[in-house]
Amino acid sequence: MLKLQAPPIKVGIVAFGLTKLPDLSSDNQLPQGVLFMYTQDPQYVELLSQVEKKPFVDDHRLELANFLDGVSCLRGQLIREQCSEHPNEELIKELLRDRDNCHMWAAQDLGVNPNIIPPGSKFEFHKGFAWWPVHTSFHSFSAAIAAGRYDHIDPHLTASSLCIEDAPVTIDAKLVLYAPSRRIFSEAAIWEMRRRLNLHVEQDQSWELCAFGEKYPDVQGISSCVALGSICVDPRGRRSVPYLDYWDARRKLYLGDWGAGWCPDYRFLAARDQFLGVREFPI
Structure with missing residues (x-):
C-alpha cells in the first residue's frame, strides 16, 4: 500500500465555484463539501488561470503541482504523475481510489458544490484535472x-x-x-x-x-x-x-x-x- 501525504486541516466551503470560510462559531458540525483555504491564495488563483488559458502546456500544470505540494494537497502528486512520461500507475490508482478527494477536485474544476455529485460516481482525470x-x-x-x-x-x-x-x-x-x-x-x-x-x-x-x-x-x-x-x-x-x-x-x-x-x-x-x-x- 502506498503511503499518501495527509492534507492540511484548514478548510473553506464551496458554493457554486466560489470559496468562502465556513462559520465555525456555532456548535454545528463542519458542513460537508470542503475546500482547502489555499484556493483563496492569489498565487493559486494565478497558477490555475494559466492552466485554464493554456491547457496543453504541462509546465503550467507542474508549477501548480509544486504549489499544491507546498500546502500538502495530494492533487499535486496526481498532476505530476499524470504529466510524467513514465507515470507511477500504482500511485495514480491509489490517489484516485479516494472518492472524496476526487469529488472535491472535480467540484473545483466544474464550479459546483461537491455535495451535489452523486455518491459512487466518478470522473476520469487527465493530467490532474477532471476535464x-x-x-x-x-x-x-x-x-x-x-x-x-x-x-x-x-x-x-x-x-x-x-x-x-x-x-x-x-x-x-x-x-x-x-x-x-x-x-x-x-x-x-x-x-x-x-x-x-x-x-x-x-x-x-x-x-x-x-x-x-x-x-x-x-x-x-x-x-x-x-x-x-x-x-x-x-x-x-x-x-x-x-x-x-x-x-x-x-x-x-x-x-x-x-x-x-x-x-x-x-x-x-x-x-x-x-x-x-x-x-x-x-x-
Missing part, C-alpha cells in the same frame, strides 16, 4: 469521423442521420468523462449531467466525440464513451446515440440503443463550457 482539452477543426462531419482512424465505423452514422449541419467547424472545448458507476438510462444520465453538474450535453455533441476520439485514442480502450446528446433516428423511429468502443483490439465508432440502458462501466461525454451556440435536445 480533457480539445482544439481542432474539421471541414465536414465525414472528415471528423475519418480523423479518428477507427477500425470500424457504423455506416448509419452521418450528419444527416444525426440532424446536424455538415459544415466546417472548430472545436475548442474542455470535455468531461462522467461515469455514474451504476446501470442508468439515457434520460437520467442527461439529467444528472445538465441539472446537477451544470455540464453541456448538446445535439451537436457528435463533433465533440469525434474530436475526443482523435485527440485521445488510447482512452477508448479503458471503457466505452457515449455522446448522449447526438440522437440518430432511423426510418423505423428507433433512436440511437454514437459511442466510442474498444473490442478485440479494435477501436470502433458505434451507434447504441438510446432506450436500452447503460452498464455501470460506461462513461458519458459532456462539455464543461458551451463552445457552440446550438440548440439543446429536449428531454
Whole structure:
C-alpha cells in the first residue's frame, strides 16, 4: 500500500465555484463539501488561470503541482504523475481510489458544490484535472469521423442521420468523462449531467466525440464513451446515440440503443463550457 501525504486541516466551503470560510462559531458540525483555504491564495488563483488559458502546456500544470505540494494537497502528486512520461500507475490508482478527494477536485474544476455529485460516481482525470482539452477543426462531419482512424465505423452514422449541419467547424472545448458507476438510462444520465453538474450535453455533441476520439485514442480502450446528446433516428423511429468502443483490439465508432440502458462501466461525454451556440435536445 502506498503511503499518501495527509492534507492540511484548514478548510473553506464551496458554493457554486466560489470559496468562502465556513462559520465555525456555532456548535454545528463542519458542513460537508470542503475546500482547502489555499484556493483563496492569489498565487493559486494565478497558477490555475494559466492552466485554464493554456491547457496543453504541462509546465503550467507542474508549477501548480509544486504549489499544491507546498500546502500538502495530494492533487499535486496526481498532476505530476499524470504529466510524467513514465507515470507511477500504482500511485495514480491509489490517489484516485479516494472518492472524496476526487469529488472535491472535480467540484473545483466544474464550479459546483461537491455535495451535489452523486455518491459512487466518478470522473476520469487527465493530467490532474477532471476535464480533457480539445482544439481542432474539421471541414465536414465525414472528415471528423475519418480523423479518428477507427477500425470500424457504423455506416448509419452521418450528419444527416444525426440532424446536424455538415459544415466546417472548430472545436475548442474542455470535455468531461462522467461515469455514474451504476446501470442508468439515457434520460437520467442527461439529467444528472445538465441539472446537477451544470455540464453541456448538446445535439451537436457528435463533433465533440469525434474530436475526443482523435485527440485521445488510447482512452477508448479503458471503457466505452457515449455522446448522449447526438440522437440518430432511423426510418423505423428507433433512436440511437454514437459511442466510442474498444473490442478485440479494435477501436470502433458505434451507434447504441438510446432506450436500452447503460452498464455501470460506461462513461458519458459532456462539455464543461458551451463552445457552440446550438440548440439543446429536449428531454
